Amino acid sequence: MSAIDSTPSNNGQARESWSKSWTHLKVDRRSRGYCRVTFDHPPINTITATTVAELAEVVGLIEQDPELNVVVFDSANPDFYLAHYDTEHDPARTAALGVGPTGMHAWLDLLVRLARAPVVSIASIRGRARGAGSEFILACDLRFASRESTLLGQFEVAAGVVPGGGPMARLARLVGRGRALEILLVADDLDGPRAEQYGYVNRAIADDRLDDEVHETASRLARFDHEALARTKPYVDQVTLPADSELPPALADFFELSGRPALQARFARLEELGLNADSDLERALGRRVVDALPDG
Amino acid sequence: MSAIDSTPSNNGQARESWSKSWTHLKVDRRSRGYCRVTFDHPPINTITATTVAELAEVVGLIEQDPELNVVVFDSANPDFYLAHYDTEHDPARTAALGVGPTGMHAWLDLLVRLARAPVVSIASIRGRARGAGSEFILACDLRFASRESTLLGQFEVAAGVVPGGGPMARLARLVGRGRALEILLVADDLDGPRAEQYGYVNRAIADDRLDDEVHETASRLARFDHEALARTKPYVDQVTLPADSELPPALADFFELSGRPALQARFARLEELGLNADSDLERALGRRVVDALPDG
Amino acid sequence: MSAIDSTPSNNGQARESWSKSWTHLKVDRRSRGYCRVTFDHPPINTITATTVAELAEVVGLIEQDPELNVVVFDSANPDFYLAHYDTEHDPARTAALGVGPTGMHAWLDLLVRLARAPVVSIASIRGRARGAGSEFILACDLRFASRESTLLGQFEVAAGVVPGGGPMARLARLVGRGRALEILLVADDLDGPRAEQYGYVNRAIADDRLDDEVHETASRLARFDHEALARTKPYVDQVTLPADSELPPALADFFELSGRPALQARFARLEELGLNADSDLERALGRRVVDALPDG
Numbered sequence: 001m002s003a004i005d006s007t008p009s010n011n012g013q014a015r016e017s018w019s020k021s022w023t024h025l026k027v028d029r030r031s032r033g034y035c036r037v038t039f040d041h042p043p044i045n046t047i048t049a050t051t052v053a054e055l056a057e058v059v060g061l062i063e064q065d066p067e068l069n070v071v072v073f074d075s076a077n078p079d080f081y082l083a084h085y086d087t088e089h090d091p092a093r094t095a096a097l098g099v100g101p102t103g104m105h106a107w108l109d110l111l112v113r114l115a116r117a118p119v120v121s122i123a124s125i126r127g128r129a130r131g132a133g134s135e136f137i138l139a140c141d142l143r144f145a146s147r148e149s150t151l152l153g154q155f156e157v158a159a160g161v162v163p164g165g166g167p168m169a170r171l172a173r174l175v176g177r178g179r180a181l182e183i184l185l186v187a188d189d190l191d192g193p194r195a196e197q198y199g200y201v202n203r204a205i206a207d208d209r210l211d212d213e214v215h216e217t218a219s220r221l222a223r224f225d226h227e228a229l230a231r232t233k234p235y236v237d238q239v240t241l242p243a244d245s246e247l248p249p250a251l252a253d254f255f256e257l258s259g260r261p262a263l264q265a266r267f268a269r270l271e272e273l274g275l276n277a278d279s280d281l282e283r284a285l286g287r288r289v290v291d292a293l294p295d296g
Numbered sequence: 297m298s299a300i301d302s303t304p305s306n307n308g309q310a311r312e313s314w315s316k317s318w319t320h321l322k323v324d325r326r327s328r329g330y331c332r333v334t335f336d337h338p339p340i341n342t343i344t345a346t347t348v349a350e351l352a353e354v355v356g357l358i359e360q361d362p363e364l365n366v367v368v369f370d371s372a373n374p375d376f377y378l379a380h381y382d383t384e385h386d387p388a389r390t391a392a393l394g395v396g397p398t399g400m401h402a403w404l405d406l407l408v409r410l411a412r413a414p415v416v417s418i419a420s421i422r423g424r425a426r427g428a429g430s431e432f433i434l435a436c437d438l439r440f441a442s443r444e445s446t447l448l449g450q451f452e453v454a455a456g457v458v459p460g461g462g463p464m465a466r467l468a469r470l471v472g473r474g475r476a477l478e479i480l481l482v483a484d485d486l487d488g489p490r491a492e493q494y495g496y497v498n499r500a501i502a503d504d505r506l507d508d509e510v511h512e513t514a515s516r517l518a519r520f521d522h523e524a525l526a527r528t529k530p531y532v533d534q535v536t537l538p539a540d541s542e543l544p545p546a547l548a549d550f551f552e553l554s555g556r557p558a559l560q561a562r563f564a565r566l567e568e569l570g571l572n573a574d575s576d577l578e579r580a581l582g583r584r585v586v587d588a589l590p591d592g
Numbered sequence: 593m594s595a596i597d598s599t600p601s602n603n604g605q606a607r608e609s610w611s612k613s614w615t616h617l618k619v620d621r622r623s624r625g626y627c628r629v630t631f632d633h634p635p636i637n638t639i640t641a642t643t644v645a646e647l648a649e650v651v652g653l654i655e656q657d658p659e660l661n662v663v664v665f666d667s668a669n670p671d672f673y674l675a676h677y678d679t680e681h682d683p684a685r686t687a688a689l690g691v692g693p694t695g696m697h698a699w700l701d702l703l704v705r706l707a708r709a710p711v712v713s714i715a716s717i718r719g720r721a722r723g724a725g726s727e728f729i730l731a732c733d734l735r736f737a738s739r740e741s742t743l744l745g746q747f748e749v750a751a752g753v754v755p756g757g758g759p760m761a762r763l764a765r766l767v768g769r770g771r772a773l774e775i776l777l778v779a780d781d782l783d784g785p786r787a788e789q790y791g792y793v794n795r796a797i798a799d800d801r802l803d804d805e806v807h808e809t810a811s812r813l814a815r816f817d818h819e820a821l822a823r824t825k826p827y828v829d830q831v832t833l834p835a836d837s838e839l840p841p842a843l844a845d846f847f848e849l850s851g852r853p854a855l856q857a858r859f860a861r862l863e864e865l866g867l868n869a870d871s872d873l874e875r876a877l878g879r880r881v882v883d884a885l886p887d888g
Contacts, residue, residue: 120777141773157528160521168531174768176470177536178498181437184528185416186513187520196789197492197499202770203789217778223885224779225752231845232749232776235760239834240769242535253527293519453824456817464827472766473832474794477733480824481712482809483816493788493795538831549823589815 017061024051025058026076033069033222035062040076043278046086047132049093055136056100056110062117069229070221072214073140074124078149079283081125082133086276107132107165108247111139115241118230120221124214126207130155130189130285135165137201138174141233144214147204150192153286156254158187158293159270160263164254169242175199189286266292313357320347321354322372329365329518331358336372339574342382343428345389351432352396352406358413365525366517368510369436370420374445375579377421378429382572403428403461404543407435411537414526416517420510422503426451426485426581431461434470437529438513439497442506446488448496449582452550454483454589455566456559460550465538471495485582562588609653616643617650618668625661625814627654632668635870638678639724641685647728648692648702654709661821662813664806665732666716670741671875673717674725678868699724699757700839703731707833710822712813716806717793722747722781722877727757730766733825734809735793738802742784744792745878748846750779750885751862752855756846761834767791781878858884 018029024041037058039045062071075081087094100109114121123129123137125145130153137143137152145152154171156163163184171180179198183190192204205213221229257263267275269292274281281288314325320337333354335341358367371377383390396405410417419425419433421441426449433439433448441448450467452459459480467476475494479486488500501509517525553559563571565588570577577584610621616633629650631637654663667673679686692701706713715721715729717737722745729735729744737744746763748755755776763772771790775782784796797805813821849855859867861884866873873880 120773141770141777143770157524158516158520160524162524162528162531168528169535172532172535174770176495177532178437178439178470179495180532180536181416181529182498184532185437185525186517188516199768199771202774220750220780220882221778223882223887224750225849225885228749228752228754228849229777231849232754232760232842233773235754235838235842236764236769236772236776238838239761239764240772246531246534250528250531257521257524257527290516290519293521295519453820454812454816456820458820458824458827464824465831468828468831472791473828474733474735474766475791476828476832477712477825478794480828481733481821482813484812542827542830546824546827553817553820553823586812586815589817591815 022054024048025054027058031222032067033224033226034072034218035065035068035070036072036074036218038074038076039082042077044080044083044128044276044282045075045077045133046083046276047136048086048088049097052094052097052106052110056106059110059113059117062119063113065119067226068119069224069226070120070122070218072122072124072218073136074211074214075127077127079127079278081123081127081129081150082136083128083276083282084131084133084155084285102244104244104248105251107135108251111135111166112244112247115139115141116234116237118226118233120229120233122214122218124210125150125152125201126210127151128189128282128285131163132165135163135167135170138167138170143201144210145192145195145201145204146207146210147192147196148207150195150201150204151189151286152195152200153187153189154184155187155189155286155289157185158286158289160260160266160293161257162250162253164251166242166247166250168250169246171200173240173242187286187289189284318350320344321350323354327518328363329520329522330368330514331364331366332368332370332514334370334372335378338373340376340379340424340572340578341371341373341429342379342572343432344382344384345393348390348393348402348406352402355406355409355413358415358417359409363522364415365520365522366416366418366514368418368420368514369432370507370510371423373423375423375574377419377423377425377446378432379424379572379578380427380429380451380581398540400540400544401547403431404547407431407462408540408543411435411437412530412533414522414529416525416529418510418514420506421446421448421497422506423447424485424578424581427459428461431459431463431466433497434463434466440506440510441488441491441497441500442503443488443492443500444503446491446497446500447485447582448491449483449485450480451483451485451582451585453481454582454585456556456562456589457553458546458549460547462538462543462546464546465542467496469536469538483582483585485580614646616640617646619650623814624659625816625818626664626810627657627660627662628664628666628810630666630668631674634669636672636675636720636868636874637667637669637725638675638868639728640678640680641689644686644689644698644702648698651702651705651709654711655705659818660711661816661818662712662714662810664714664716664810665728666803666806667719669719671719671870673715673719673721673742674728675720675868675874676723676725676747676877694836696836696840697843699727700843703727703758704836704839707731707733708826708829710818710825712821712825714806714810716802717742717744718799718802719743720781720874720877723755724757727755727759727762729793730759730762736802736806737784737787737793737796738799739784739788739796740799742787742793742796743781743878744787745779745781746776747779747781747878747881749777750878750881752852752858752885753849754842754845756843758834758839758842760842761838763792765832765834779878779881781876
């Protein structure tokens with residue numbers, strides 16, 4: 001970070017940018033060192049092209065904010081943290097996202113940059129996070145989950161596609177081969193205690209303690225010497241982050257398999273059953289995604 | 297997979313091969329997507345040259361079966377899943393196994409090919425799995441163990457040899473350095489809850505629920521789109537599987553150390569104490585293998 | 593190991609060297625295969641230049657002792673295993689330690705050599721181990737911790753420096769990215785059950801069972817065939833140990849950040865609050881290290 005970046009005037013500019021009007025997010029730049037981003041996209045916090053564009057903007061602000069130590073990502077909806085991706089029947093909007101500064105697709109790009117950013121990113125998870133929602137929390141540095149109200153999963157293989165946003169690369173390193181293969185191939189939901197046991201999250205925390213504990217941790221981190229934190233994290237990154245080149249092939253597989261007519265019919269069937277709505281299907285998606293499969 | 301491989305006629309051939317008569321196995325090709333292999337080699341399911349040859353044949357069938365999604369390996373003996381290797385006092389039979397398609401010794405070859413096969417292999421574990429038995433489950437994709445009736449271990453170092461079938465390479469990646477060194481060097485048995493805690497198995501499941509839960513998981517997997525599953529698994533493989541070149545040196549060490557006269561005397565002593573029989577020694581082998589050591 | 597190394601006369605020499613007079617250690621060379629080293633540096637077992645020099649000597653003896661199978665490291669102080677590093681207001685004493693046989697700084701050198709030594713090193717942990725104390729246990733092969741009386745942590749980032757003795761490289765591989773980042777960046781203490789859950793230690797053991805269980809494990813290991821043990825461990829090393837080149841840069845960062853005037857003032861403030869003494873601050877250092885930070 002150059003001396004110019006840390007002049008007060010530049011810092012003033014950086015803070016101003018956080019206060020724009022956001023569509024799917026609420027952003028609270030609480031203090032010099034601490035920012036909170038709250039997902040708020042009713043009814044179930046699906047991730048759309050708009051969400052991706054806004055998250056990419058957030059990551060850019062994080063990278064340019066020389067005093068920021070910690071960003072907490074939580075949800076305004078206690079039942080859904082981030083449901084999963086929704087193309088809104090208009091793949092062109094997703095395609096229009098283009099590539100980011102790393103040269104990768106906007107979604108991969110923002111996840112990779114978030115993981116390398118010189119701050120501590122914390123996913124404070126209450127409710128469901130599946131598919132791209134799970135991919136997002138896996139790109140955060142720390143994951144704390146409501147013990148009673150969490151469901152995590154990568155349901156893609158059960159639907160007939162390859163997960164595209166890096167969970168093979170990240171889960172394989174985080175929870176080991178056996179549990180990563182179970183999460184990805186059995187493709188069912190994990191609740192909070194199971195997610196903690198498997199190491200999918202750092203810890204499950206009693207729901208009525210989650211917000212306070214995450215806030216205490218973030219408040220502590222906000223006071224730290226930025227330089228010590230920013231110089232320590234890359235040593236962990238170099239051991240634990242996938243190479244960039246690992247990620248794009250699976251996303252290409254995702255697009256290829258999604259484009260098959262049988263898959264488009266299957267997703268249409270899932271939508272009839274309640275996909276993308278606050279439905280019984282969405283509440284139990286990991287278990288019920290197979291309802292759209294042939295009898296086998 | 298070529299178009300020819302997935303023609304019905306070829307598929308018909310593949311299914312027929314499963315139904316041959318097996319010596320140490322029972323094979324139930326339950327449905328298009330699901331196969332169950334049951335170890336049945338009284339009295340304690342030792343692994344011999346015959347078992348290795350049959351397992352190699354099973355792996356070949358798995359590789360050629362374009363619609364198979366899941367293979368469950370369980371045991372007909374509730375006390376012994378796979379005891380360990382037994383040369384039957386005739387090392388020539390083991391030597392005669394030769395090398396497999398990977399160029400490695402038949403045992404390493406079949407484990408490596410099973411781990412890379414485009415299906416989900418599940419070890420449904422009840423009873424004891426030690427030495428080569430543990431090496432087999434470590435090469436499976438998922439491991440579910442009876443909470444009450446499981447004992448796992450690599451007893452080799454306590455007997456005076458290097459484990460030869462890859463457990464250093466696999467455990468080091470699965471459970472981390474500290475726990476891998478404990479399992480391999482202290483070389484004692486782990487029960488179901490400890491195996492779950494260490495990540496040696498995915499989960500310990502109450503004994504009276506184990507069969508049902510594994511069957512439900514396998515039935516779910518059997519319905520999945522084979523292509524999605526077969527394209528997702530290699531992304532985990534590339535992060536979590538050892539390079540082939542890692543494996544043969546430890547097997548060479550195993551053969552070298554086993555060949556020392558003191559070791560042959562030690563194994564003779566263990567056999568007097570009950571090795572390879574349904575004995576008190578075999579039931580507590582991890583603890584009691586040291587009974588054959590000098591007093592130290 | 594050469595034939596000469598294992599002649600009885602050379603072995604006699606090796607044993608004699610263990611029995612010198614030690615300043616911060618008690619050394620009990622219990623049997624041919626088993627040695628116990630007890631940290632005893634009142635009041636709180638800080639690590640100083642003297643401790644490092646003596647530990648380097650111990651590692652040299654371990655390397656030259658052809659019959660040794662296991663070394664247990666425990667503490668004479670039930671409240672402090674190894675508090676952390678203390679320069680004793682004289683950085684020149686630390687600088688004078690120079691480099692070891694690996695070409696690295698004496699502290700990194702002894703940790704790297706201990707991890708590669710052909711014995712099983714066991715940290716039997718009761719009390720606090722933070723900073724360099726945590727770095728020491730992370731370089732041991734096995735870690736067993738008192739369930740009731742353990743506090744582990746890397747408090748450095750909370751104090752404003754980069755941890756210098758390898759914990760990023762070791763924790764990242766041991767507990768995975770999320771939990772490693774939490775331990776290193778949140779920089780708070782973990783108690784025994786949490787350390788076990790995260791995999792920071794192999795297991796937490798009831799305090800009144802810890803000594804007996806570790807002794808039983810060490811006595812078992814002492815009887816093993818040295819060759820089998822010494823040939824098995826390197827296969828785990830090659831998968832789980834960091835490359836030597838990973839370690840020095842973080843130590844350079846530690847020295848650079850420690851040298852900043854603001855940091856020297858901060859450590860002076862911590863010393864006023866009780867650092868390096870048997871104080872309330874030391875007993876809760878992970879939580880209270882932030883007392884020396886600006887309000888933020």
